[in-house]
Amino acid sequence: MEKRTLHTPDLTARNIARIADLFPQVITESRDPEGNVITAIDFDLLRQELSDHIVEGPQERYRLDWPGKRAAAFTANAPIAKTLRPVREESVDFDNTKNLFIEGDNLDALKLLQESYLGKVKLIYIDPPYNTGNDFVYDDDFAESSAGYLARSGQKSETGVRLVANTEANGRFHSDWLSMMYPRLCLARNLLTDDGVMIVAIDDHEHANLRSMLDLVFGADNFLANVVWQGSGKNDARFTAGGLDYMLIYARSKAALIGLDARFKGPKRGYDDVMEAGRRAWEESRHDAARATSLYRAWWKSKPDVEAGLKAYSEIDARGRIFTRDNLASPNPRENLRYEVLHPTTGQPVPMHEYGWRLSRDAMAERISQDRIIFGADHTTTPRFKRLLEDMDSQAIRPVIQQERAPASDALTRLLDGKMFDYPKDVRVLGTWVDAVTGNDKNAIILDFFAGSGSTGHAIMNLNAADRGNRRFILVQLDETLDPGSAGGQRGFATLADVARERLRRAGTQAKEEARLLGNNLDVGFRALRIDGSNKADVLRAADDTDQLGLDSLEASIRAGRSGEDLLFQVLLDWGLEPSVPITRAEVDAREVFAVDDDALIACFAESVTPGVVRAIAERGPLRAVFRDDAFESDAARINAEQVFREVSPATEVRTI
Secondary structure (H helix, E strand, O other), rough: OOOOOOOOOHHHHHHHHHHHOOOOHHHEEEEEEOOOEEEEEHHHHHHOOOOOOOOOOOOOOOOOOOOOHHEEEEEHHOOOOOOEEEEEOOOOOOOOOOOEEEEEEEHHHHOOHHHHHHOOEEEEOOOOOOOOOOOEEEOOOOOOOOHHHHHHHOOOOOOEEEEEEEOOOOOOOOHHHHHHHHHHHHHHHHEEEEEEEEEEEOOOOOOOHHHHHHHHHHHHHEEEEEEEEEEOOOOOOOOOOEEEEEEEEEEEOHHHHHOOOOOOOOOOHHHHHHHHHHHEEEEEEHHHHHHHHHHHHHOOOOOOOOOHHHOOOOOOOOOOOOOEOOOOOOOOHHHHHOOOOOOOOOOOOOOOOOOOEEOOOOEEEEEEEEEEOOOOOOOOOOOOOEEEEEOOOOEEOOOOOOOOHHHHHHHHHHOOOOOOOOOOOHHHHHHHHHHHOOOOOOOOEEEEEOOOHHHHHHHHHHOOOOOOOOEEEEEEOOOEEEEEOOOOOOOOOOEEHHHHHHHHHHHHHHHHHHHHHHHHHOOOOOEEEEEEEEOOOOOOOHHHHHHHHHHHHHOEEOOOOOOOOHHHHHHOOOOOOOOOOOEEEEEOEEEEEEEEEEOEEEEEOOOOHHHHHHHHHOOOOEEEEEEOHHOOOOOOHHHHHHHHHHOOOOOOOOEEO
């Protein structure tokens, strides 16, 4: 029984809890005047989260620290002058698909997606560089102020961030890796739903540091699991055979998952084999339960590779169902569970358990009618519960995966008509975890911002094909150049992103073919987008540089070479709309007009707009309308356009760029 404190609430503790929800990375430990360990705020880190420049602070406390941490925290919050440009020729089913493939630096991508996908992503899975000394990390630029960072990012037409070798000879070997990961994890957390989950693959090199960092970003209380993935080891290893990878799993809010009674379920290994053995035994016995059970038990003597618990299901009943016997005893004394159960043949009460039955009176009657209660020859024996194998196809997902890498490599080699990668992730294992985490939400959004060869997208296509789901993926991959002598380079692929897109095309075709008629509505497409500099040109000039006689020669505010669709996607991001929303194109008065998501937004980015175009758009009554600022020939034309919307569609929000 809870004891009332008889004083007002501890507002300090409440405020700390609120800050912890917004910024879990600033939570630390301290001691009260009596020496007790209490939760506290790291005010230096909180200042950093609320500042547009790097904040110094020497105070020691319990936390994960490394050279460059403050700069990395600043990087997470600094704005960028970038956009996403659609690449139709690289896409599949551009107009209808809900999937995205983004090429460019993932730090930029995460910033660009903040408004559109804030709190919408159910699962984030990433497989970042393991920092083995032989791979690469992102070379992020750190700035002194947000203004400087924004200016420099806008000057570069490409990603502005490069992959650099991170060898053990580097004096900042671990620090550089941590500085790469920290801002990306902070931004990624923002995208998760309240019941969202993040899975990060890693090996022994940075496992300890990564867990400490995830504790910092998500809060240690939101740790869910440390999954071990045992691949093939080396028999000639000096100490242990190795071959281990890990998956660290954290919740956006563990409390939210518990509140929803979320349970991560996975398939039982060998379940389908056992069910098939039972089906064959039933058919071969010509539907004789005793004979079927004998044949089925003979199959078990072959020692199939299945979950040990499945062996308990050792009988087949008169309906051909595989089952095991379980007790019907209530674990606790409850008066409503104490009632008579009559034997179906003698009509006499059977012996009752000390605390009564596990099932309520109505549930017991229902199970008896379903032949789910096993009675003895007469009323002198206590009945048993018939637990059917068909109801037990899943279990709490196991934290140890024993899966060789070779099958995944062979499958990808066949798909791409040649070997490209030595250790691709197994799409079946990824699919199992996607299914376990997303549960019944078959419309979930899954993000992978270290997409590599596209394994996550491939796994989601296969999973949707298997259960008719509509899960969507967002993949982000750097335009990492392939060595011309590599397997991909020799096949004509310029970048790893090229390989990933080709894999997704082939995987989608394969998934549709295998799904047959069920695959008619399967989304196996993707919108290819590329990160680039802002569509807005730098047209600011000092007064002395502007010749009054040459005003007509000044540049347009839109960067040269940008299409209307380029401008549209930047508007989608600025307004917080998803880049996957449906888009239709039409011509009005010889001008291209875009309609987004059933007229939630209508845009015309023609260099000149006629009154007819303005009125046609206004008459459709969109929620928002947008035009180029320089598309109106005069201020009077702009004022007239505003007047048309006030008269025809007053609820429409009208903007220019």
